[in-house]
Amino acid sequence: MMFKVEGHKLRSYLFAFGVAFSAATGFLPASSATAQTPQARGLPDFADLVEQVGPAVVGIRTVEKVSTRGGSGGEMDEEMQEFFRRFFGQPLPGNPRPGPRPNRPQQPQEEERPRGVGSGFILSADGYVMTNAHVIEDASEILVTLTDKREFKAKLIGADKRSDVAVVKIEATSLPVVKVGDISKLRVGEWVMAIGSPFGLENTVTAGIVSAKQRDTGDLVPLIQTDVAINPGNSGGPLINLRGEVVGINSQIYSRSGGYMGISFSIPIDEAIRVSDQLRATGRVSRGLIGVTIGTVSKDVAESIGLGKARGALVNSVVPGSAADKAGVKEGDIITKYGDKAIETPSDLSRSVASTKPGVKSTLTLFRNGASRELAITVAEGDPEAKPAGKRQQDREEPQAKPSSAASKSLGLVVGDLTDAQKKELKVRGVRIEAATDAAAKAGLREGDVILSVGNIEVSSVKEFESAISKADKNKPLSVLFRRGEWAQYALIRPTR
Numbered sequence: 271m272m273f274k275v276e277g278h279k280l281r282s283y284l285f286a287f288g289v290a291f292s293a294a295t296g297f298l299p300a301s302s303a304t305a306q307t308p309q310a311r312g313l314p315d316f317a318d319l320v321e322q323v324g325p326a327v328v329g330i331r332t333v334e335k336v337s338t339r340g341g342s343g344g345e346m347d348e349e350m351q352e353f354f355r356r357f358f359g360q361p362l363p364g365n366p367r368p369g370p371r372p373n374r375p376q377q378p379q380e381e382e383r384p385r386g387v388g389s390g391f392i393l394s395a396d397g398y399v400m401t402n403a404h405v406i407e408d409a410s411e412i413l414v415t416l417t418d419k420r421e422f423k424a425k426l427i428g429a430d431k432r433s434d435v436a437v438v439k440i441e442a443t444s445l446p447v448v449k450v451g452d453i454s455k456l457r458v459g460e461w462v463m464a465i466g467s468p469f470g471l472e473n474t475v476t477a478g479i480v481s482a483k484q485r486d487t488g489d490l491v492p493l494i495q496t497d498v499a500i501n502p503g504n505s506g507g508p509l510i511n512l513r514g515e516v517v518g519i520n521s522q523i524y525s526r527s528g529g530y531m532g533i534s535f536s537i538p539i540d541e542a543i544r545v546s547d548q549l550r551a552t553g554r555v556s557r558g559l560i561g562v563t564i565g566t567v568s569k570d571v572a573e574s575i576g577l578g579k580a581r582g583a584l585v586n587s588v589v590p591g592s593a594a595d596k597a598g599v600k601e602g603d604i605i606t607k608y609g610d611k612a613i614e615t616p617s618d619l620s621r622s623v624a625s626t627k628p629g630v631k632s633t634l635t636l637f638r639n640g641a642s643r644e645l646a647i648t649v650a651e652g653d654p655e656a657k658p659a660g661k662r663q664q665d666r667e668e669p670q671a672k673p674s675s676a677a678s679k680s681l682g683l684v685v686g687d688l689t690d691a692q693k694k695e696l697k698v699r700g701v702r703i704e705a706a707t708d709a710a711a712k713a714g715l716r717e718g719d720v721i722l723s724v725g726n727i728e729v730s731s732v733k734e735f736e737s738a739i740s741k742a743d744k745n746k747p748l749s750v751l752f753r754r755g756e757w758a759q760y761a762l763i764r765p766t767r
Contacts, residue, residue, distance in 0.1 A: 314461050314512055320475055322514045325417050325446040326392045327507060329467040330401055330424075330438075332385040332409035385409055389466035389507030390438070391448045391516060393546065397422075397440040400546055401506030402521055403429040406436050414440050417473060428549030432490045432557075432624075434521050434537060435545040436506075448508060451515030453540045456494070458483055464498045464520050464534075466507030476500070478534075485535065486617050487522070490624060493535040494518045500534035509536040518542075544625075558626035559652035560599075560634075561592020563757065564616045567604055571760040574749040575726055576640045582606040583616040585636075586757040590697070597634065597647040601698070601758035602722055602751040606642070607635035623649065640726040678739060680765045681748070682708030685721065687732055698722060698753060699730035713761040715752060722758060723751040 388405030392398070399414060406412050412424040422440035429436035463477045478498035485495040494509065500520050509518035518536030548555045564583040572580040582604040588595050599605075605613055608622045609632045626632065628651035635644050678684065684705040693699060700722045706715040723729060724738035725748055742748050747762040 314477075316463050316475065316477055319463055319510060319512070319514050320465070323448060323508070323510050323516075324465060324473060324475075326448045327417070327465045327473070328390045328392065328399060329415040329472045330388045330390050330399075330405055330506060331413040331415070332388075332406055333411040333413070334383060334385040334408055335410040387467055387470045387503045388505045389503065389520070390414065391506075391508045392445050393437075393447060395443065395445045395447055397442045397445060398427070398546075398550065399424065399438050399440060400519065400542065401436050401438065402519065403431050403434045403436040405506045406438065407431075412438055414438065415472070416445075428553040428555075430545050430549065430555045433541060433545045433555070434489075435519065435542050435549070437546050437549045448516045449514060450539055450543060451511055451513065451517040453517055453538045456480060456483060456511065456517050461512050462496055462498060462517065463510045464500060464504060464507055465510070466500075466504035466520060468499075468501035468503040470503055474504075476504075481533070486615070487535065490621060491538060491541045492617070492621075493522070494538055496534050496536065497532055498534050499530050501530050509539075556628060557624040557652045558628055558630070558649040559592075560594045560597075560623055560647060560649060561589035562594045562599060562605075563587045564605070564619060565757075565759060566616055568760075570747065570762050571749060574747055574762055575637075575760070577604060577637055581612075581614050582637065583613055583619040584759065586759060593647055593650045594634075597645045599634065599636065599645065599647075600638065601753060602638070602760075604637040605634055606637055607633075609633060624652070628652075639723065639728065678736065680709070681739070681763050682706060682710035682712075683715070685732055685735055688720065696720065696753070699728070700753070701729055701732055701735045703752075709763050709765050713750070713763045715750070715761055715763070716754075718754070720753045721750055722753055725749055 385408070386405065388401055390399045390401035390405070393400050406426060406429060409426075412426060413421055414424045415421045420442075422442060424438040424440045427437040427439050458480050460480055461477065462480055463475060465473065465475050468474050476499040478496050480494060481497055482495040484492040486492050494517070496509065498509070498520075500523050504520050507520045508516040509520055511517050517539050519539065519542050520534065521537050522535040523530055524533040524535070545555055563586045565586050567577065567580050567582050567584050569580040572578060585594075585599060585601055585603045585605065587601055588599050605619055607613055608619055611618070611622050613619045613622070626649045628649055631646065631648050633644055634647050635642060683703060685701040686704050688696070688700060688702055692702070698720060700720045703710075703715060703717055703719045703721065705717055706719070721729060721735065724735060725742045727734075727738040727741070729735040729738055739748070744765060747764045750761045750763055751758060752761060753759075
């Protein structure tokens with residue numbers, strides 16, 4: 271059966287059907303969606319931002335001096351002369367006559383060669399420019415090019431490798447400058463833009479969104495992650511928000527090919543400004559240091575020692591005579607708080623201490639032997655040139671292994687007392703592992719390791735070690751704090767049944 275419906279009635283029926291379908295499915299026709307979402311925004315237009323910020327972005331070329339041998343003509347010319355004499359019976363045209371090679375000394379000469387390209391941006395109208403430290407590293411000459419094609423030879427004011435920030439100065443006035451943004455207002459998902467010189471292509475603009483903030487990549491500062499296209503030559507250029515403010519310095523990419531693969535990292539501008547202020551004032555950056563090497567705390571270790579959740583920074587070693595040593599910090603301590611700041615990861619402690627002015631007094635809250643305690647500490651100044659201590663020499667006097675109890679055997683351990691000489695050399699008290707098999711070997715322990723504590727009980731002799739084992743819960747993994755070389759760390763031994 272067929273129904274004849276007039277045009278205006280058909281439109282009414284279709285509209286009613288569309289509303290019913292939308293209510294049932296949650297979808298709206300395009301016209302209805304537009305009407306329902308009057309605040310929907312299109313893609314941003316970056317053209318005005320480029321005109322606003324672009325003049326303050328510069329290209330940077332570096333030159334390095336390379337020593338070469340030979341005077342006029344050089345070594346290659348003499349080799350060519352010899353080639354012509356041997357195979358053509360005559361010298362290279364322009365050589366006076368054939369004969370033995372003259373024995374004249376070759377004077378070393380310096381030749382300037384292009385080293386690399388990068389980007390930067392102008393901080394002040396009198397010519398201070400910020401860029402990455404790796405852009406100008408080992409450069410004998412730094413050339414800065416403005417968007418109006420003027421080129422200046424720049425003077426290096428200072429560079430900080432740890433933060434990868436550098437400041438150079440050009441002799442110019444009334445220069446366009448960037449506006450510095452508030453990093454605390456930067457939101458994940460918002461649009462950002464980069465301007466730089468990828469592969470030497472000046473004033474290239476790329477855009478994307480903020481993918482993450484506070485991305486921990488192991489650097490001194492947590493980085494801003496974006497999907498803005500960044501390539502070699504973009505380094506040192508600005509990351510700009512939609513308000514035309516610089517929020518970061520483009521510094522790194524994640525890549526397996528050497529080129530952009532969709533993930534880029536920028537140094538937060540607040541940290542970069544703090545570094546640049548010190549570089550402009552003194553030419554160097556002063557950071558705090560307490561003198562510890564630190565590591566992570568695993569979930570299993572945290573539970574076994576009573577810490578609860580995995581948090582804090584495990585002290586692997588303490589530098590003798592350092593601020594931490596004077597404060598009473600020990601290997602195996604877990605630092606959970608620095609001043610008023612909770613320490614969740616080792617990076618939190620490193621960054622907090624580094625940002626502290628040397629000489630400032632603070633406090634450390636740490637977890638030791640199942641309980642928390644607080645220590646006062648005076649922060650020292652870090653030495654960027656300091657080298658890690660070398661390995662200690664092994665003492666020739668051998669410790670004496672003691673007969674193992676049934677409990678020790680169940681762990682796969684044979685231990686012996688440290689000699690007096692070893693205690694003096696290592697500056698620790700504990701027992702030395704003579705053999706590690708079965709459960710102990712599976713936990714990562716091996717001969718030569720020194721056990722410092724068992725189940726939150728410090729041990730300084732085989733007798734104390736055996737006593738601590740006997741008190742441990744046989745149904746739970748046993749936490750063992752041990753030292754290997756210069757570092758202390760935890761292991762969990764799961765006894766065989």
